[in-house]
Amino acid sequence: LAGLTAGIASVQTLWLVNGHRTGLDPSDRGVAYGDGLFETMAALDGRVRYLDYHFERLEDGCRRLAIPPPDAAAVRQEIQSHCPLRGRAVVKLIVTRGPGARGYGPPPSAQPTRILSISEWPARPAAHYTRGIRVRVCDLRLGDAPALAGLKHLSRLEQVLAAKELAEHGDAEQGLVLDTRGHVVGGTSTNVFCVRDGALATPALTRNGVRGVMRRVVIETAEKIGVGAVERDLTLDELHAADELFMTNALIGIWPVAKLGEARFAVGRVTLDLIRRLGCSDA
Amino acid sequence: LAGLTAGIASVQTLWLVNGHRTGLDPSDRGVAYGDGLFETMAALDGRVRYLDYHFERLEDGCRRLAIPPPDAAAVRQEIQSHCPLRGRAVVKLIVTRGPGARGYGPPPSAQPTRILSISEWPARPAAHYTRGIRVRVCDLRLGDAPALAGLKHLSRLEQVLAAKELAEHGDAEQGLVLDTRGHVVGGTSTNVFCVRDGALATPALTRNGVRGVMRRVVIETAEKIGVGAVERDLTLDELHAADELFMTNALIGIWPVAKLGEARFAVGRVTLDLIRRLGCSDA
Numbered sequence: 001l002a003g004l005t006a007g008i009a010s011v012q013t014l015w016l017v018n019g020h021r022t023g024l025d026p027s028d029r030g031v032a033y034g035d036g037l038f039e040t041m042a043a044l045d046g047r048v049r050y051l052d053y054h055f056e057r058l059e060d061g062c063r064r065l066a067i068p069p070p071d072a073a074a075v076r077q078e079i080q081s082h083c084p085l086r087g088r089a090v091v092k093l094i095v096t097r098g099p100g101a102r103g104y105g106p107p108p109s110a111q112p113t114r115i116l117s118i119s120e121w122p123a124r125p126a127a128h129y130t131r132g133i134r135v136r137v138c139d140l141r142l143g144d145a146p147a148l149a150g151l152k153h154l155s156r157l158e159q160v161l162a163a164k165e166l167a168e169h170g171d172a173e174q175g176l177v178l179d180t181r182g183h184v185v186g187g188t189s190t191n192v193f194c195v196r197d198g199a200l201a202t203p204a205l206t207r208n209g210v211r212g213v214m215r216r217v218v219i220e221t222a223e224k225i226g227v228g229a230v231e232r233d234l235t236l237d238e239l240h241a242a243d244e245l246f247m248t249n250a251l252i253g254i255w256p257v258a259k260l261g262e263a264r265f266a267v268g269r270v271t272l273d274l275i276r277r278l279g280c281s282d283a
Numbered sequence: 284l285a286g287l288t289a290g291i292a293s294v295q296t297l298w299l300v301n302g303h304r305t306g307l308d309p310s311d312r313g314v315a316y317g318d319g320l321f322e323t324m325a326a327l328d329g330r331v332r333y334l335d336y337h338f339e340r341l342e343d344g345c346r347r348l349a350i351p352p353p354d355a356a357a358v359r360q361e362i363q364s365h366c367p368l369r370g371r372a373v374v375k376l377i378v379t380r381g382p383g384a385r386g387y388g389p390p391p392s393a394q395p396t397r398i399l400s401i402s403e404w405p406a407r408p409a410a411h412y413t414r415g416i417r418v419r420v421c422d423l424r425l426g427d428a429p430a431l432a433g434l435k436h437l438s439r440l441e442q443v444l445a446a447k448e449l450a451e452h453g454d455a456e457q458g459l460v461l462d463t464r465g466h467v468v469g470g471t472s473t474n475v476f477c478v479r480d481g482a483l484a485t486p487a488l489t490r491n492g493v494r495g496v497m498r499r500v501v502i503e504t505a506e507k508i509g510v511g512a513v514e515r516d517l518t519l520d521e522l523h524a525a526d527e528l529f530m531t532n533a534l535i536g537i538w539p540v541a542k543l544g545e546a547r548f549a550v551g552r553v554t555l556d557l558i559r560r561l562g563c564s565d566a
Contacts, residue, residue, distance in 0.1 A: 143426040
């Protein structure tokens with residue numbers, strides 16, 4: 001995010017459960033079953049970037065899971081009240097189906113729980129934006145979960161294992177995750193785009209994966225500037241054959257990929273143009 | 284469980300977080316990412332049935348997820364101290380990777396959280412054991428998640444949606460869940476067995492599903508009494524062609540299936556023999 005140099009003061013992590021500095025009910029279905037959704041958002045000087053898109057995705061997810069969505073105005077107000085007015089912060093919002101009795105079946109009238117956390121935005125090396133990152137192809141294969149495809153839900157144990165694999169090898173900034181069919185899903189905490197002959201392609205995420213807010217912003221921006229962007233199945237071979245590769249999420253913005261496994265990529269024209277237009281640089 | 288008539292007194296639900304009647308840290312990775320495991324156990328007169336098997340599965344899961352396992356002796360002591368000495372109760376143990384910073388990657392030295400709950404054992408109609416249950420074939424298709432196959436982990440949102448579908452139709456006691464390849468995974472909160480020509484078969488659960496403790500007990504018992512029991516891929520057609528069908532979990536024990544979709548099944552000899560031997564009847 002352009003000009004997002006280190007915040008004035010470091011951010012003390014804050015946790016609010018339904019607006020209160022309190023613990024979570026241990027019967028909450030968030031912990032019992034991963035039964036909920038979350039959003040991770042970038043804030044600068046008290047304003048959350050793409051807040052409307054985050055709310056849209058959250059509300060769409062709530063509809064799909066039949067969780068009553070939180071009152072958007074109240075959550076906006078809560079963020080406003082607690083987000084540092086100067087500098088950068090990460091705003092994370094979790095919405096669970098709330099407390100429940102034992103058993104997978106949701107209670108007939110759920111009382112959702114809202115967990116808001118505001119924490120330090122970790123600094124990223126400028127070179128990740130200018131020279132690109134290293135990406136490891138993870139051994140872990142992600143399953144299909146068509147009922148959950150695209151959602152940023154709380155049942156994320158596979159992503160935890162992929163991130164663990166990445167950390168154990170310690171030779172890359174992101175892992176690339178394929179599914180059991182050999183299709184590309186995305187990075188361990190990012191979406192992936194490839195550029196071929198000047199046009200973008202990104203996995204369709206109809207069977208798994210998270211439809212990232214930054215992914216949406218990139219697709220919309222590409223359309224506006226006349227660069228094609230298609231959502232479809234992609235193989236690892238297609239990524240290797242790409243002219244440019246980059247990865248996105250709401251916090252980092254856009255990271256060019258310099259290395260995928262042993263293959264090297266130049267930071268390309270389309271990627272740099274998007275980084276410039278979207279102001280996605282810590283540098 | 285034989286002779287498990289209603290408990291002397293109703294059980295007031297108890298929640299202990301790391302041994303204390305307190306709330307859960309909202310930064311716990313259990314709620315953030317479904318990053319943990321659980322066991323649901325049947326207790327009678329202060330003793331948990333198949334406790335060793337539950338601990339074995341939990342410890343195996345902890346190994347696979349690289350979560351330090353809880354001290355078994357301490358947990359046994361905690362259960363002993365709080366389980367009602369008379370009557371029946373449900374003992375549920377959740378182990379999460381504990382609190383963590385934002386991000387999928389596990390902290391290098393996790394401090395796991397242990398949540399113990401002791402609650403009322405819901406009474407089940409005797410007819411479920413004697414006449415069998417109705418099973419609905421769920422529309423929801425379960426994905427593959429080979430990295431998590433067999434584990435009773437906390438990322439259970441697909442099971443929540445399957446249970447929701449079952450409850451909305453209200454025409455069956457269990458849902459049968461197939462995966463995206465059309466293979467049988469199990470019931471919404473049970474494992475499934477079919478009997479053909481006197482031998483048992485149950486899904487192998489190498490790509491998804493939970494390896495239930497009662498499933499293990501049934502397989503071991505079948506072997507002891509000279510009934511074959513194979514773990515393999517099963518299709519819905521094979522279930523329809525079975526002589527007998529039944530479903531299992533640690534609380535209900537064994538429920539014969541009387542109806543699968545529109546197909547009717549008799550409560551068979553092998554099923555009744557297992558129910559008798561394992562004392563799995565509320566009746």
